[in-house]
Amino acid sequence: MELKSNTPEGPLATKWEKYRGTMNLVAPNNKRRIEVIVVGTGLAGASAAATMGELGYNVKCFTFHDSPRRAHSIAAQGGINAAKNYQNDGDSVYRLFYDTVKGGDYRSRESNVHRLAEVSRNIIDQCVAQGVPFAREYGGLLANRSFGGVQVSRTFYARGQTGQQLLLGAYQALSRQISLGNVEMYNRHEMLDLVKIDGKARGIIARNLLTGKLERFAAHSVVLATGGYGNVFYLSTNAMGSNVTAAWRAVKKGALMANPCYTQIHPTCIPVSGEYQSKLTLMSESLRNDGRVWVPNKVEDAQAIQRGEKTALDIPEEERDYYLERRYPAFGNLVPRDVASRAAKVACDEGKGVSKTGLAVFLDFAAAIQRYGKSSAISKGIQNPSEDKIIELGEAVIKEKYGNLFQMYEKITADNPYKTPMKIYPAVHYTMGGMWVDYHLETNIPGLFCLGEANFSDHGANRLGASALMQGLADGYFVIPYTIGTFLSKEIRTPKIDPDAPEFMEAEKATQANLDRLINIKGNQSVESFHRRLGKIMWEYCGMSRNAEGLKKGRQMIRDLRAEFYNDVFVPGEVGEFNPELEKAGRVADFLELGEVMMMDALDRNESCGGHFREEYATPEGEAKRNDEDYAYVAAWEWDETEPRVHKEQLEFKDIELKTRSYK
Amino acid sequence: MKIHLKVWRQRDNDSKGYLEDHTVEADEHMSFLEMFDVLNESLVSEKKTPVAFEHDCREGICGSCNMVINGQPHGPQSGTTTCQLHMRSFNDGDTIFVEPWRAKAFPVIKDLVVDRSAFDRIIQSGGYISVNTGQAQDGNAIAIEKDRSARAMDAAECIGCGACVAACPNASAMLFTAAKVAHLGTMPQGEVEHTLRVQSMVKQMDLEGFGMCSNTGACEAECPKEISITNIAMMNRSYVGSVLGSEKSV
Numbered sequence: 001m002e003l004k005s006n007t008p009e010g011p012l013a014t015k016w017e018k019y020r021g022t023m024n025l026v027a028p029n030n031k032r033r034i035e036v037i038v039v040g041t042g043l044a045g046a047s048a049a050a051t052m053g054e055l056g057y058n059v060k061c062f063t064f065h066d067s068p069r070r071a072h073s074i075a076a077q078g079g080i081n082a083a084k085n086y087q088n089d090g091d092s093v094y095r096l097f098y099d100t101v102k103g104g105d106y107r108s109r110e111s112n113v114h115r116l117a118e119v120s121r122n123i124i125d126q127c128v129a130q131g132v133p134f135a136r137e138y139g140g141l142l143a144n145r146s147f148g149g150v151q152v153s154r155t156f157y158a159r160g161q162t163g164q165q166l167l168l169g170a171y172q173a174l175s176r177q178i179s180l181g182n183v184e185m186y187n188r189h190e191m192l193d194l195v196k197i198d199g200k201a202r203g204i205i206a207r208n209l210l211t212g213k214l215e216r217f218a219a220h221s222v223v224l225a226t227g228g229y230g231n232v233f234y235l236s237t238n239a240m241g242s243n244v245t246a247a248w249r250a251v252k253k254g255a256l257m258a259n260p261c262y263t264q265i266h267p268t269c270i271p272v273s274g275e276y277q278s279k280l281t282l283m284s285e286s287l288r289n290d291g292r293v294w295v296p297n298k299v300e301d302a303q304a305i306q307r308g309e310k311t312a313l314d315i316p317e318e319e320r321d322y323y324l325e326r327r328y329p330a331f332g333n334l335v336p337r338d339v340a341s342r343a344a345k346v347a348c349d350e351g352k353g354v355s356k357t358g359l360a361v362f363l364d365f366a367a368a369i370q371r372y373g374k375s376s377a378i379s380k381g382i383q384n385p386s387e388d389k390i391i392e393l394g395e396a397v398i399k400e401k402y403g404n405l406f407q408m409y410e411k412i413t414a415d416n417p418y419k420t421p422m423k424i425y426p427a428v429h430y431t432m433g434g435m436w437v438d439y440h441l442e443t444n445i446p447g448l449f450c451l452g453e454a455n456f457s458d459h460g461a462n463r464l465g466a467s468a469l470m471q472g473l474a475d476g477y478f479v480i481p482y483t484i485g486t487f488l489s490k491e492i493r494t495p496k497i498d499p500d501a502p503e504f505m506e507a508e509k510a511t512q513a514n515l516d517r518l519i520n521i522k523g524n525q526s527v528e529s530f531h532r533r534l535g536k537i538m539w540e541y542c543g544m545s546r547n548a549e550g551l552k553k554g555r556q557m558i559r560d561l562r563a564e565f566y567n568d569v570f571v572p573g574e575v576g577e578f579n580p581e582l583e584k585a586g587r588v589a590d591f592l593e594l595g596e597v598m599m600m601d602a603l604d605r606n607e608s609c610g611g612h613f614r615e616e617y618a619t620p621e622g623e624a625k626r627n628d629e630d631y632a633y634v635a636a637w638e639w640d641e642t643e644p645r646v647h648k649e650q651l652e653f654k655d656i657e658l659k660t661r662s663y664k
Numbered sequence: 665m666k667i668h669l670k671v672w673r674q675r676d677n678d679s680k681g682y683l684e685d686h687t688v689e690a691d692e693h694m695s696f697l698e699m700f701d702v703l704n705e706s707l708v709s710e711k712k713t714p715v716a717f718e719h720d721c722r723e724g725i726c727g728s729c730n731m732v733i734n735g736q737p738h739g740p741q742s743g744t745t746t747c748q749l750h751m752r753s754f755n756d757g758d759t760i761f762v763e764p765w766r767a768k769a770f771p772v773i774k775d776l777v778v779d780r781s782a783f784d785r786i787i788q789s790g791g792y793i794s795v796n797t798g799q800a801q802d803g804n805a806i807a808i809e810k811d812r813s814a815r816a817m818d819a820a821e822c823i824g825c826g827a828c829v830a831a832c833p834n835a836s837a838m839l840f841t842a843a844k845v846a847h848l849g850t851m852p853q854g855e856v857e858h859t860l861r862v863q864s865m866v867k868q869m870d871l872e873g874f875g876m877c878s879n880t881g882a883c884e885a886e887c888p889k890e891i892s893i894t895n896i897a898m899m900n901r902s903y904v905g906s907v908l909g910s911e912k913s914v
Binding site: 047050051054065068074084125130133134135136140142168241276278407411412481529572573 | 676691693694695697698701702705708709711712713714716718719720721722723724725726727728741743744748750752773774777779780781783784787788789791792793794795796797798799800801802803804806807808809810813814816817820821823824847848851853854
């Protein structure tokens with residue numbers, strides 16, 4: 001299969017402008033007759049559904065949640081990037097584009113990323129107009145902060161709840177379209193299959209989660225904005241319900257899953273505390289603006305801390321290793337996530353971890369409290385402030401910047417991070433891989449589009465902080481409303497699609513059989529126990545570092561686990577009722593297939609890049625060693641029960657020189 | 665630690681509910697919902713139906729979780745959602761009552777799961793600023809006083825969980841509605857529609873069957889995001905002003 005990116009011709013900087021100026025449009029009278037299905041109501045889905053509703057399309061929008069506002073975009077903390085250059089610190093569209101391609105270790109598509117950087121500026125304007133209460137300076141203008149992997153301040157934020165505020169903005173825009181009748185909203189509906197007619201995506205089969213009944217929905221086009229698949233690892237920062245099911249069912253209908261092995265392990269999460277643990281909690285990357293990461297110099301000190309005989313405060317300054325500042329002086333604590341995570345693993349592997357399990361490093365705010373305390377004292381005109389006063393003032397500044405994060409940390413751990421350093425460890429957070437899409441965000445199935453974290457296109461092998469929100473809203477507000485027109489302009493003569501067509505009836509029957517199969521296994525092990533075991537295999541063999549031998553072993557283990565699942569899983573209750581265990585069973589079944597493809601993808605890629613670190617391919621200093629000669633391609637996987645197949649899209653870098661990524 | 669649970673079970677809104685006894689071996693570092701995971705795993709291993717409860721992000725922001733714990737929405741710790749409540753807030757041997765949100769406008773779906781779509785309809789009635797994608801001016805075109813934006817943010821932090829309704833003896837949704845009215849009304853972008861927005865949202869709130877506010881303050885006390893009751897005062901002021909002082913009405 002040949003994968004064509006369909007990138008428009010012409011210079012990079014004007015491709016998008018030219019595309020918008022010359023693309024085919026759908027006239028308003030035709031838009032009224034055209035139906036579009038949007039699955040997912042996170043930043044990408046809600047903004048897409050709202051905007052297409054505004055344009056006049058008939059939109060049906062689906063979420064498995066009880067309300068569109070619950071999508072996991074809500075939990076994004078730190079911020080959203082935009083090339084506004086309000087700080088006059090050298091930012092530009094080109095620099096945001098460059099930082100993103102470099103941050104992704106040169107494994108993303110240039111044209112898509114440049115478009116993202118261009119529209120980033122419109123996103124901020126749009127959100128401000130919706131009433132999003134962004135942080136502001138005393139002069140009343142928008143405030144910015146820095147995130148990892150960049151040397152400018154381009155991140156806009158609303159305390160530590162940026163994702164919440166942006167999602168509520170999109171949710172409110174969506175609610176307005178619902179109230180105007182342009183969008184029909186289906187809550188508590190889970191997409192379980194894609195329906196194709198004559199090769200084109202024409203609808204979905206969804207299960208009404210309240211009644212358990214399957215329902216058929218037809219449209220001229222289907223847009224998936226269904227998020228990432230990090231929960232394949234069981235423990236991640238994703239919400240409990242986040243899943244790959246909608247995307248994976250489309251893959252099983254012929255769509256391709258691109259670069260599935262690119263997983264982002266976020267460096268600053270609250271460490272695992274016990275076997276019962278259901279999820280991990282992120283501490284925003286923004287904390288690395290002011291927090292300094294360190295472990296003790298000596299293994300003996302670390303062991304004393306692990307045994308509870310010493311605390312961070314017992315380790316004198318000269319006995320601490322601020323390893324990010326030491327190894328990467330140019331970026332210090334603000335190196336990108338993949339680099340920071342691996343460095344934490346190295347420190348812990350050396351035996352310098354600082355928790356009971358030995359799997360944690362310190363994130364220390366004492367220096368920032370001192371610095372802010374002193375400058376705050378000066379601005380308040382306090383002469384010769386006492387040490388206590390400095391700390392009091394400094395803590396107040398930290399509280400204003402990160403108060404809710406500190407409070408969350410204290411609630412979970414019962415430790416006070418103002419007084420002792422936080423303990424953090426890397427955890428699965430985001431998946432750069434996703435459905436293969438072209439420049440139009442259209443998959444290889446005509447009429448099937450994919451947005452946000454669910455697609456693969458913008459972040460390469462590693463995503464920079466505060467870029468997920470940017471991409472979700474870029475795709476939904478400013479890209480899909482245009483690019484879907486290229487497909488739909490050819491569909492204006494297509495009559496309303498019939499949800500009783502044979503293709504729909506067949507898909508419904510197959511979906512029903514699949515549900516019946518799960519409930520009739522009547523084995524002895526819980527869905528949860530299979531999920532937990534899968535997660536352990538993924539983390540062990542396809543986690544922060546990988547090698548060929550482990551990946552082969554991991555693949556076989558997943559195949560065995562899958563066979564065991566279909567023999568011995570127990571799903572209580574009935575298909576035709578509200579049954580959360582059955583929902584989970586279907587999602588875990590899909591993860592059991594995706595996991596195998598992730599192992600194969602990681603094995604196929606004989607290089608290290610971004611979040612994909614193969615032990616066999618490292619520099620003598622332990623940094624990732626890329627192989628542009630042989631692996632500058634997108635690996636797009638076609639599902640097959642016995643032997644999934646890879647298709648390749650060669651990446652072309654015309655405007656950026658491929659360089660070894662260095663943050664030293 | 666050993667925890668005795670009295671959990672509300674109810675097949676659906678038409679069935680009669682009852683309290684069911686369970687004993688769970690918990691760990692003080694577990695979250696309250698992880699304790700429920702343990703309970704459900706043991707029920708599944710006995711081939712019984714697990715307790716249905718709503719949850720998703722488990723970091724206190726999505727607003728899904730909703731348990732009335734010993735009579736208090738989200739339990740004993742202030743400013744905390746159920747998912748962020750940890751077992752260290754309880755003692756070995758405690759008996760804990762767990763019930764769903766109780767309000768006419770929130771019918772029970774199953775066990776601890778209720779239907780909160782009334783909140784969506786309140787937002788749909790006017791909880792937005794009417795701006796289409798692409799119509800915005802530059803983000804810095806209007807300077808907004810830092811304190812004013814912060815006040816809007818204080819109100820905008822509402823997670824839509826419904827604890828305010830569950831806490832209120834009248835099952836009133838005033839705090840939820842007022843938080844959105846205050847957030848949008850405080851921002852200059854939201855001022856234009858403020859008058860009509862207040863009227864429409866209050867009207868929808870009444871239609872949904874939520875009760876009246878009698879200033880008990882229970883909503884503020886139980887709100888996991890500690891949204892202030894002063895937002896209700898602001899909404900009341902705006903409502904009276906919009907009904908008496910404006911020619912516009914919905």
